[in-house]
Each structure stands twice: as C-alpha cells, then as structure tokens.
Amino acid sequence: MTEPTGLVSERGAEQVSDAPATAETPPPTQSSQVTFTVYQGPPLDTIRSLVASHFLVKDAFIDQYGIPTIQVAAEPPHEKFRTLLKELAQHNLIGAIRGAGDTLTVRVFPKPQRKGSRTTLNLALFFATVATVLAAGYFNWSNADLFTVLVEPSSVLTKASLFAVGLLAIIGLHEFGHKAATNHHGLDATFPYFIPGPPPVGTFGALISLRGPPENRDQLFDLGLSGPVVGFIVTIVIAIFSLLLSTTVSPAIAQQLITGGATQDLGFCLPLVGATPNVSCEAPLLLIVGRILMPATAQGSLLFPNQELWFAAHIGALLTFLNIVPAWQLDGGHVSRAMFGPSGHRTATLIGLVILFMSGYLVFAFFLLIMMNLTRRGFAGVEPLDDVSPVSNSRKLLYLL
Known part of the structure; x- marks a missing residue:
C-alpha cells in the first residue's frame, strides 16, 4: 500500500497536509492555533490604523506573548481581511482573524521567511522514484508464466515502462493539481517531492510543500480538492488506455x-x-x-x-480513496476542515479513522495515528488565516456533489 500523495507546508508556516506545528510562540487562546515567531515590527498604533481602515476597532493591545492584538466589531470579514493581508505584507507582516459573537480578534505576526528552492532535491527524488517504480515493474512482471506467454508476450522492460509511465502520471499530476491551485490563489509552493519505495508499487507517493498558510477556507478547500480530482481523472484516462491496449x-x-x-x-x-x-x-x-x-x-x-496500465490505475484509485478520507491532514481532511471548522473536523477525523479500520486499511489507519502523535497536533487540521469566513456557496454545492 502506498502513502497518499499530498500537500504539506514548510517549517515557518502553518502546515498544509499530508508536518509539525511550525510556530515557536504558543497561542494566546485555544481558538487561535496559528502561531509564528515573536513579533518584531511596526508599533501598535500603525497596526491599529491599518486594521481600522477596514474594520471598526474596539480595542488594541499587545498580549502577554508580545503579539499585537486588535479586537474589532463582528462583520463578514472575507474581502476586507484579504485586503488587509495585502497591506500587512507591505510591512512584512501577516495576520490571523478569529472569533465569534459580536467581536472578532485580529492578531499580527512577522511574515515567515521564505526558504530557498531545493530544485536539485526535487529532481534527485524524482529520478530515484522513476528507478524504483521501474524496478517494481520489473519485479512484478519478470516471471514468464503461461499467462505472460499466451496473453502478453511483450518484454519485461516494456511492461515495467508502461507501469512506470501510468503510475507516475497519476501521482505527478495529482501533485500538479495542488500546484495549480496554489498558483491560482497566489500561494507559494514547491515542486513535488517524490518518495521512492519498494516493490510491488515502487513509491510512497509524493508531496508538495506550501510555504505559507492559506488565506481563508475557500483556498483551503481548493487546495485539498484539486489533487484528488486531477488524480482521479488521470486514473480514469490510464484505465481507458489499458482497455484500448x-x-x-x-x-x-x-x-x-x-x-x-x-x-x-x-x-x-x-x-x-x-x-x-x-x-x-x-x-x-x-x-x-x-x-x-x-x-x-x-x-x-x-x-x-493491459495489465501494467490497469494495475497503475488500480493503485491510482486506491490513492484517491485514501486521500479523500476526511481525516487529519489528508486532502479530504483539508476539505472537511474548510467545510466544518475545527470541531467538525475532529468529528470527521474520527469518522475517517473508523472508515479506514472497517474497510481493512489497518496499516494506513495506524500510520495516521502515529503521524497525528508525532506532529503533536492530534486531531487538529490546517488553519487558514481567516477562520471566520465560511466557504462559498458554490464550494458547498460542489462538496455535496
């Protein structure tokens, strides 16, 4: 069984998928878990003025952790907060908005420093994964049994190559689905990191690293859904090609x-x-x-x-199923976190784990439990900067479909 492909964040920004919490400063309240390094930036009055240009400010202070905190009157913050984030970025700052009732709270942090590109590592892992998937294909079809002789007499190298092309297309385009979503929303993300593995599959999937948290639940929804949708479409295409052959x-x-x-x-x-x-x-x-x-x-x-392409499509379908399970920080977990918020996401994670155990994917279920423990985030999902605005109606409809 392979590990699902996914989307993660680098240290210094809120994790997105399929890595430990990143901040070094503890959150001031349980309702605000997005944390960053100790604030060093413009004075409080400057921050208050920036926020006041978009919201009705009730109070402004530096909290016990040294974080500029602005309390504002509750109103739909989606577009106003997006504009505020752009203005904060000009001061190398980033903000998070939380709250319920008649008061919302805006907290301001230093913008996480962007790490350099590691293209060499991306390429090295990709070529290593190509080699291990080819080796897995060779391992799978190296026995010249009666079925091979009578039904598919082509060379082992041809079989291994077909399998590798099919499987890597599914996994790679799944990741580029995530990448396309990050580009669409103006988020910074790496190219895919492929993960080599042993036969019979030859890989544990791939992931991309997001260098900053999504702005809102709409973006989180899109980031979670894009990979599985693209991966599933490619899976169907590979299966059709297997029928044509x-x-x-x-x-x-x-x-x-x-x-x-x-x-x-x-x-x-x-x-x-x-x-x-x-x-x-x-x-x-x-x-x-x-x-x-x-x-x-x-x-x-x-x-x-064609058995090689069909096996690749079979793995692709399995990856899609595992990825859309609404648990933790899987792609399906991102979607459920965007739809239902923190408490609903915890419930969805429990349901997702039950689904995995009942459907027989015990190894993967235990793997998730181990990762939830190692990252010290438990059932917590990815938190967008604006965790107040709900997802758009069109995305709610898409979720129902």
Whole structure:
C-alpha cells in the first residue's frame, strides 16, 4: 500500500497536509492555533490604523506573548481581511482573524521567511522514484508464466515502462493539481517531492510543500480538492488506455490457460459471451462498461486490459480513496476542515479513522495515528488565516456533489 500523495507546508508556516506545528510562540487562546515567531515590527498604533481602515476597532493591545492584538466589531470579514493581508505584507507582516459573537480578534505576526528552492532535491527524488517504480515493474512482471506467454508476450522492460509511465502520471499530476491551485490563489509552493519505495508499487507517493498558510477556507478547500480530482481523472484516462491496449483471448487459448492452471490468478479480466465459469478473475465496473465498446467476440473469449496500465490505475484509485478520507491532514481532511471548522473536523477525523479500520486499511489507519502523535497536533487540521469566513456557496454545492 502506498502513502497518499499530498500537500504539506514548510517549517515557518502553518502546515498544509499530508508536518509539525511550525510556530515557536504558543497561542494566546485555544481558538487561535496559528502561531509564528515573536513579533518584531511596526508599533501598535500603525497596526491599529491599518486594521481600522477596514474594520471598526474596539480595542488594541499587545498580549502577554508580545503579539499585537486588535479586537474589532463582528462583520463578514472575507474581502476586507484579504485586503488587509495585502497591506500587512507591505510591512512584512501577516495576520490571523478569529472569533465569534459580536467581536472578532485580529492578531499580527512577522511574515515567515521564505526558504530557498531545493530544485536539485526535487529532481534527485524524482529520478530515484522513476528507478524504483521501474524496478517494481520489473519485479512484478519478470516471471514468464503461461499467462505472460499466451496473453502478453511483450518484454519485461516494456511492461515495467508502461507501469512506470501510468503510475507516475497519476501521482505527478495529482501533485500538479495542488500546484495549480496554489498558483491560482497566489500561494507559494514547491515542486513535488517524490518518495521512492519498494516493490510491488515502487513509491510512497509524493508531496508538495506550501510555504505559507492559506488565506481563508475557500483556498483551503481548493487546495485539498484539486489533487484528488486531477488524480482521479488521470486514473480514469490510464484505465481507458489499458482497455484500448487490451487483449482478447480466443476460446482455444482460454482453454489452454485453464488446462495449464493459469486461471487461478489472471489479474483483471472480463469473461465475454459464454466464457467458461472456471476462469477466476476480477471484473471491475470500468471493464464491464468497456465490454460494450469492444467488438463482438467468439463464444468463450476473455478480455484482458493491459495489465501494467490497469494495475497503475488500480493503485491510482486506491490513492484517491485514501486521500479523500476526511481525516487529519489528508486532502479530504483539508476539505472537511474548510467545510466544518475545527470541531467538525475532529468529528470527521474520527469518522475517517473508523472508515479506514472497517474497510481493512489497518496499516494506513495506524500510520495516521502515529503521524497525528508525532506532529503533536492530534486531531487538529490546517488553519487558514481567516477562520471566520465560511466557504462559498458554490464550494458547498460542489462538496455535496
């Protein structure tokens, strides 16, 4: 089983996905967990003036942690706070807004310093992952059994290459889906870090690192949803290509496979018209739909999609499922945090863990529990700077769909 691809943040900014809390200054209240380094910036009066140009200020003070804190009258802050963030950025500052009832609280922090690009590391990990995925493909299809000889007699290198192209396309474009979302919202993020792994998959996925927290829940929603959506679309495309490269086995060869004992584990196949019931193979929904598109075949034939691309698509579907589980800081966790806020996200995480345990993904469920403990954030999700404004109505509708 592979680790899902995901989106993380670098130290110095709030974590986004699939890394420990970053700040060195403890939060003043439990409702504000986004923390940064000790404030060193313009005087309080300057900060108050900036905030007062957008909100009705009730009070302004330096709290016990040395953080400029401005209390303002409650009103929909979405657009006003986005404008305030741009003005704070001119002073190398960043802000967070929290609260409920008739008072909202704006806290101002030094903007986290941007770390340099590590393109060399990105490339090194990518090429290492290409090598390990190719090796996994070679390991998976190096045995010249009866099925290989009769159904897919192509070279092992060809099989390994097809598998690598299919799988890396799914994982890589999943990450570039996240990257596209960060670019759309003007957020700074790295290129993907691929993670090499052992056979039979050859990789533990990939991640990108976000160098700053999302501004609001809309951005958090988009960051979480973009990767799985793109990854799932690519998975379907790879599965379709596996059908286009499928092999139809004649009744005579099907009988040879049965006689030779090669039907115990034929991988993914679809018995066509009148195929013998002695053949044991998996027939997922897409294969059944694909049967409609295939030309008529002789009685007793079998249809095999390209096994290498189909296996890559199978892994892609698994990655998508694991990523959209609404738990912790998985992509689905980002979406649930954006939709339901802190308390709803904790409930969603519990539900997500139950889903993983009940569906048999025990290793991954325990992995999440370990990561939740190691990062010392427990059930906490990613916190946008504006954690007051809800997601837009269009995103709520998209979530329901």
